[in-house]
Amino acid sequence: MTAPTSARGRRRAPSRIERAAGRAAALQKPRVILALLLLLALTCVLLLDGYLRAEVGGDQRVRTGAGSGDVPDRILNGGPILTFRGGRATTASVPSKTIALTFDDGPDPTYTPQVLKILDRYDVPATFFLVGSMVSRHPGIVKTMVDQGNEVGIHTFTHVDLSYQSNARVNREMRQTQLALAGAAGITTTLFRAPYSSETDAIDDFSWPVYRKLGEEGYTSVFVDTDSDDWKKPGASKIIDWATPKKGKGASVLFHDAGGERTQTIEALPRYIEKMKAKGYTFTTISGVVEKQDTAGEPSATPASGAASGAAGTSAGQGAETGVRPGTARGDTTAGGLQAAHRAATGMTLYEGKALLVAVAIAEWALPVLSGLLLVVGVAVMGRFGLMLLVARRHHRLRNRRRFSWGPAVTGPVSVIVPAYNEKECIANTLESLARSTHPIEIVVVDDGSTDGTSEIARAAADGLGIANVRILRQENAGKPAALNNGVRSASHDIVVMMDGDTVFEPETVRHLVQPFADPEVGAVAGNAKVGNRDTVIGAWQHIEYVMGFNLDRRMYDLLRCMPTIPGAVGAFRRDAVLEVGGMSEDTLAEDTDITIALHRAGRRVVYQEHARAWTEAPGSLRQLWSQRYRWSYGTMQALWKHRKSLTDKGPSGRFGRVGMPLVVLFQIVTPLFAPLIDVFTVYSMIFVDLQAALLAWLAVLGIQLTCAAYAFRLDREKYRYLLMMPLQQLAYRQMMYLVLIHSCVTALTGGRLRWQKLKRTGEVGTPAGANG
Structure with a gap:
């Protein structure tokens, strides 16, 4: 710091405050940056919490479409399980007297644990299609779900209809949910169910490219044979009737463990399991259905020609786009016996997943605290x-x-x-x-x-x-x-x-x-x-x-x-x-x-x-x-x-x-x-x-x-x-x-000191006339 000069041009020693100011001067810009970072961190916490809550549990599609000639007829008329093995679209149906019990929109802190207790009591496995934002908010439930032997799939991160989203948005929804699963249960999954989807005959021009893209990246898309329509809250008896397959057929049955008040679902589920077992039905997961089809080679596994026939499988570029690739191999992958659709999360995927859960935990904790301060x-x-x-x-x-x-x-x-x-x-x-x-x-x-x-x-x-x-x-x-x-x-x-x-x-x-x-x-x-x-x-x-x-x-x-x-x-x-x-x-x-x-x-x-x-x-x-x-x-x-x-x-x-x-x-x-x-x-x-x-x-x-x-x-x-x-x-x-x-x-x-700063003046404030202006 240059020593100040007097009016006569003589240099003098700097004062105590000026010396302290000189030592602190180099720290001022970092302090400005830190102040901005504090406000940015607050904004990010709130935006993260808002992103987690914005679209979860929505009950209406963004848009609707109709079936088209671009979707192969065999897909429209096929079973509820869609894969793209070897680049060819193939559907699989659930074998007769078999139920693949599926749940959407969870995990929910109130109803999902009750569903898990019922499944554990009756020794019945199920496949849960989870919303990534809910996974990140309730990771312990997902860990229990997987440890109990159930299977999990992706239901997007924010429960958004992917049919009209950009590729970047689709990739983001899938990647973020995979990271949430990695942080919660140490796994990724190959299963996917689109929000607002139903049976395969509802696939249209807008959703088909999404299924094809994800299929080429190794995902299995899962649809519905039989819908309990429990979200309509018609009463437990009707839920049971609507969820029962006709004439002993097998079915992929849809229930909901989240997305709203699910008391009737909790009431209907044990009665439904008892009824189906009494009829001679067995329960399995989606992976169990696919493995059974692979073993039996049943004709219900139908390759489809047409739009998907040119696909050559997952490329390195596609894998890089998604960031977290589900993989294509089948069968157990660890000594612990992971479900066939699950993959052990390792490396950066695991660490990023843990980091995501920490960030969400901070946002979940910070919001009520900040609300109180507000x-x-x-x-x-x-x-x-x-x-x-x-x-x-x-x-x-x-x-x-x-x-x-x-x-x-x-x-x-x-x-x-x-x-x-x-x-x-x-x-x-x-x-x-x-x-x-x-x-x-x-x-x-x-x-x-x-x-x-x-x-x-x-x-x-x-x-x-x-x-x-x-x-x-x-x-x-x-x-x-x-x-x-x-x-x-x-x-x-x-x-x-x-x-x-x-x-x-x-x-x-x-x-x-x-x-x-x-x-x-x-x-x-x-x-x-x-x-x-x-x-x-x-x-x-x-x-x-x-x-x-x-x-x-x-x-x-x-x-x-x-x-x-x-x-x-x-x-x-x-x-x-x-x-x-x-x-x-x-x-x-x-x-x-x-x-x-x-x-x-x-x-x-x-x-x-x-x-x-x-x-x-x-x-x-x-x-x-x-x-x-x-x-x-x-x-x-x-x-x-x-x-x-x-x-x-x-x-x-x-x-x-x-x-x-x-x-x-x-x-x-x-x-x-x-x-x-x-x-x-x-x-x-x-x-x-x-x-x-x-x-x-x-x-x-x-x-x-x-x-x-x-x-x-x-x-x-x-x-x-x-x-x-x-x-x-x-x-x-x-x-x-x-x-x-x-x-x-x-x-x-931080203990910094400042000195007086001289402001630049123009002299534009003249002698007032005595009246306010």
Whole structure:
């Protein structure tokens, strides 16, 4: 870090804060990245949870189609099991007096375990076609299912109709379900049943390419011979009747163990098994059917010619597309005796599956926690709005009564201290505004080692305006706190007004600002800072923030007697009170907040004077805005930490610790830190829950904020047209402020230090005419 240079060109040793800043400078960009990553992680968790829940259990097809000449007749008229061995489409039927019991849409934490208990009691195997998102949420049930000797197949990851999906979506649905199975039970599977499928005669032009593609990759597609239609909830007796094959035929029978309320299925299943066994039926899995057909060579296994005849089997490219290939071999593959359709998951497939389950577990755990936090944040934010409105109204009515008075009018001269560092664009406007003051003042300009001729411009402006009571002090660059302390020590009067070198006062500002000192308890007064360059988008956003946030807040804190900050742009102090607490401290970057809290702890009262208006030049770019707000928020955290012992202060001097400190921490750090939850949950709800309801909720919150802002504008007699920018402010500006706060928190937690950053000024804020704009 280059050592700072004084106005005379001499190099000096860097200060303690500057040395710390140099050591921390290299860490700032990584902290920004970490802050963004934290918000991204939160978004990803919610999106993952939304993806898991979005389409599961849907009861309607995306589209419907009809059979076509592109599907071979032998497939349309064939059995319920479709394979593509050797590139040729082949169907197989379930042998007579045999039932392949299948279940769709699981696993369900309520009904699937009950189904498994019934199957285990009757020693009956079944084939479960599982939804991948449900597998990832309930892996233990799948592990039990497989260990019990049942067979599992894929029912897609999100229960989506694949007929009209892209190849990429089809591959993703299959791969993700395979990974879920690998993580849950250590297996992959070759079985597939499409959501919303039925018998083979319902295969159409749109679904046939999907079956053919998956068949060429080694999957066996399974359809239905007999449907229990248990999802219609017709009663257990009808479910049993509808699930019974006619005339002793074999069948692939469909039940559901999930996707809705399945009490009737649970009631019907044991009675159905007993009935079928009494009729001489045996139960098997889909793989059992295929193996039996392979062994017997029965004619029901029918090769089909036509569209599938040119397929040459699974290629390496196809396997790479899918990512998790089911394989083509048959029979047991491990000593443990896996079902014929199962493959032991190994290597990256197994590890990725485990990682998927961990991610889903985090999402499942995080959602209720985040929902609870959102509720707390929402209640706190709405409570704050309500409190601000009530207190601001009382404050306005109290301070604007005709009979209200602080005491005898303060008419004595005061000292106005103007710290300036490279303020050549603004210093003349500042002095011109002070020259018009209706209250007698002494002006002390402290040039903090400027290199742009600020002091010379200030002297020329003072001479040109004929201001005799101007003193210009020059010091080596030491920072704003040092400049202010120099000005306080050099002040000739008991009351000192502090302002920034880029700020202009109205003629009545100083007079209004010093009147509260008629009350001997008052040690400092906060003025009303206004954004002067408000005719840009960024300026309008900050204008809304200043009027709605800062000034409504100050009214509330004033009545509660716990004002946390006197703005550097416009504030007044008793000189002896400043000296009593040791002057402006260099311990933090928010010296204004630091000294305000110190005054509270010294037993001094701090009040807000709404009529003492100052016009300041707000940052004109997002980069400068980020720099300023980052310093403000980080400096506030430093000040709060420095004065953390105020929480245990006793008596009147402990009021800030008892009331102000908790309010500042809650409303300026905690709730804004978690406020992004509101936006993330709003987007989440719009995508995955109910777009209309989420949009209405967002508009309702915006309406409440607009109401608060309109009332604040009314109190400050501002023009309402700027509120037209508020919806856009909520969509862009507010998110930036959240990121700034997150960045500041990360910096604070990692022990980083910052230095003052000089903002680029244009000098466009001129002397006001006395009316708001």
